[in-house]
Amino acid sequence: MEQLDDGREVYLNGQRIKVSEVPIFRKTLALNNQYYALQRTHPQVHTYQENGRTYDIAFKVPRTINDLRQKHQAYQEIAQSNNGMLGRTPDFLNTGMAVLAERSAFLGHNQYTDFGENAKHYAEWIKENDVFISHALQNPQLDRQKAINGIPSGYAGVHVLERTADGIVVSGAKMVNTMAPIADDLLVFNPPELLLEKGDTSYAVAFATPLNNPGVKVICRKLLDHPGYTEDDYPLSNALDEIDAYIVFDHAFIPWNKVFVENDVEMSNRFFIESGMFIHTSHQDEVRGITKLEFATSLAIRTAHVLGLDGFLGVQEKLGRLTANLELIKGTITRSEEEGHLDEFGIYTPSQQALLAVRSTLPEFYETALKAAQHFAAGSMVGVPGFAEFKGENGPLLEQALTTDRAEAQDRSKLLNLVFDLTTAGFGQRQLMYEYYHGGDPMRIRSMHYHDENLSAGNAMLDNLLKR
Numbered sequence: 454m455e456q457l458d459d460g461r462e463v464y465l466n467g468q469r470i471k472v473s474e475v476p477i478f479r480k481t482l483a484l485n486n487q488y489y490a491l492q493r494t495h496p497q498v499h500t501y502q503e504n505g506r507t508y509d510i511a512f513k514v515p516r517t518i519n520d521l522r523q524k525h526q527a528y529q530e531i532a533q534s535n536n537g538m539l540g541r542t543p544d545f546l547n548t549g550m551a552v553l554a555e556r557s558a559f560l561g562h563n564q565y566t567d568f569g570e571n572a573k574h575y576a577e578w579i580k581e582n583d584v585f586i587s588h589a590l591q592n593p594q595l596d597r598q599k600a601i602n603g604i605p606s607g608y609a610g611v612h613v614l615e616r617t618a619d620g621i622v623v624s625g626a627k628m629v630n631t632m633a634p635i636a637d638d639l640l641v642f643n644p645p646e647l648l649l650e651k652g653d654t655s656y657a658v659a660f661a662t663p664l665n666n667p668g669v670k671v672i673c674r675k676l677l678d679h680p681g682y683t684e685d686d687y688p689l690s691n692a693l694d695e696i697d698a699y700i701v702f703d704h705a706f707i708p709w710n711k712v713f714v715e716n717d718v719e720m721s722n723r724f725f726i727e728s729g730m731f732i733h734t735s736h737q738d739e740v741r742g743i744t745k746l747e748f749a750t751s752l753a754i755r756t757a758h759v760l761g762l763d764g765f766l767g768v769q770e771k772l773g774r775l776t777a778n779l780e781l782i783k784g785t786i787t788r789s790e791e792e793g794h795l796d797e798f799g800i801y802t803p804s805q806q807a808l809l810a811v812r813s814t815l816p817e818f819y820e821t822a823l824k825a826a827q828h829f830a831a832g833s834m835v836g837v838p839g840f841a842e843f844k845g846e847n848g849p850l851l852e853q854a855l856t857t858d859r860a861e862a863q864d865r866s867k868l869l870n871l872v873f874d875l876t877t878a879g880f881g882q883r884q885l886m887y888e889y890y891h892g893g894d895p896m897r898i899r900s901m902h903y904h905d906e907n908l909s910a911g912n913a914m915l916d917n918l919l920k921r
């Protein structure tokens with residue numbers, strides 16, 4: 454943790470802070486580090502050998518369906534260690550690094566440097582050192598009806614101010630970056646949607662930078678934990694906060710060997726998808742997503758049981774809807790693996806249509822599970838006394854009054870606190886927003902899905918029926 458006090462400029466609530474001094478950051482980093490711990494405790498799944506060295510399985514270039522299945526299991530176990538609440542554990546981008554190293558030649562070169570080689574060497578360096586990277590792609594939502602270059606402040610994206618034989622100097626901003634305060638490195642590029650336009654040339658960059666690079670500022674959003682209360686009161690929000698931050702660049706120098714795209718709108722727009730990072734990180738992301746959906750589904754079912762609601766047919770119908778949704782999502786992830794193909798580099802690549810079906814649907818299924826738990830817990834969850842009451846003069850009374858055949862008073866209260874935290878408190882609302890938006894706007898994902906779907910069988914039937 455103290456290694457993160459490396460001179461990085463992190464701001465919280467108006468103050469420049471040391472990351473190690475924020476209790477919720479310490480807890481979040483400890484949970485995030487389960488990624489590393491599992492390499493030691495469950496190496497059969499979490500590691501693989503290459504040239505006599507051991508690496509995390511995320512870095513393995515998948516060549517067969519079994520490689521993808523092993524990665525699936527590893528992602529799932531990492532996600533289970535945080536109940537699916539940490540979206541950006543290191544395995545997310547590391548699986549992207551594996552394929553970037555293989556596919557980077559398309560990035561080309563300029564008079565100073567070879568971008569393809571830079572990306573390859575960067576990805577290899579991340580792998581050799583198991584560095585924790587986060588990523589910032591989305592540009593600030595200042596005025597979406599204007600091109601980035603039509604917004605004169607210079608903060609509608611990150612742009613190049615100066616280029617020399619040594620590298621580039623950049624300024625500007627990225628809208629939000631999850632985990633930035635506690636990551637080691639930051640990968641900056643532009644999104645595959647909301648594409649850059651012709652005049653946006655100086656914004657057409659992709660690069661990596663250490664988070665303690667002078668000129669990089671990490672300005673955190675407000676924290677979502679509840680100091681003064683315990684994890685019995687707030688079982689999730691007092692245990693972790695996958696902190697999001699606004700990232701500002703103020704004349705930050707980036708050496709050429711960390712630059713992957715520069716001064717090239719078309720390449721900037723192609724970077725995420727053509728590097729293979731989009732599809733392979735999506736696989737990790739959706740496996741993590743189902744893990745969270747499983748958690749929310751079980752929470753709704755446990756709540757219905759503890760409150761004595763699960764005997765009602767109408768409630769069972771709601772619960773059956775949740776379990777059916779879970780099966781559909783699990784099946785679609787499996788389908789993405791089974792319908793995979795070898796790309797032109799011999800990389801076994803999951804089906805994008807199956808993964809995007811999950812990405813566009815999972816947020817609604819997740820929200821349905823939350824709503825079910827929230828409606829079951831109804832008034833109970835807002836009437837739960839603070840846990841300190843159990844130790845005060847009202848303790849014996851509360852123990853007696855809140856104990857039922859189905860649960861002891863404190864167990865029941867903790868469950869209801871968990872429902873409140875995940876469905877109603879700021880933490881839970883942020884998690885819901887995360888599911889909706891972290892992987893891009895669902896509206897655009899659905900539009901992309903419809904364009905790419907293979908409808909030949911349906912169309913053949915239609916043509917046959919309609920022919921005259």
Ligand SMILES: Cc1cc2nc3c(=O)[nH]c(=O)nc-3n(C[C@H](O)[C@H](O)[C@H](O)COP(=O)(O)OP(=O)(O)OC[C@H]3O[C@@H](n4cnc5c(N)ncnc54)[C@H](O)[C@@H]3O)c2cc1C
Pocket residue numbers: 588589590591592594597629630631632647697883886887890891892893894896
């Ligand atoms: C919790 C959280 C964590 C995140 N973490 C990261 C991160 O680590 N790194 C990162 O880079 N990004 C991150 N993001 C940002 C995420 O990538 C974006 O939120 C997402 O891509 C959607 O983009 P946007 O928010 O800019 O919304 P926009 O694309 O601006 O859309 C906003 C709204 O306007 C509507 N809209 C926009 N354009 C149109 C149009 N042409 N027609 C009709 N409607 C339109 C959309 O439907 C949507 O409802 C995070 C987001 C969240 C919520």
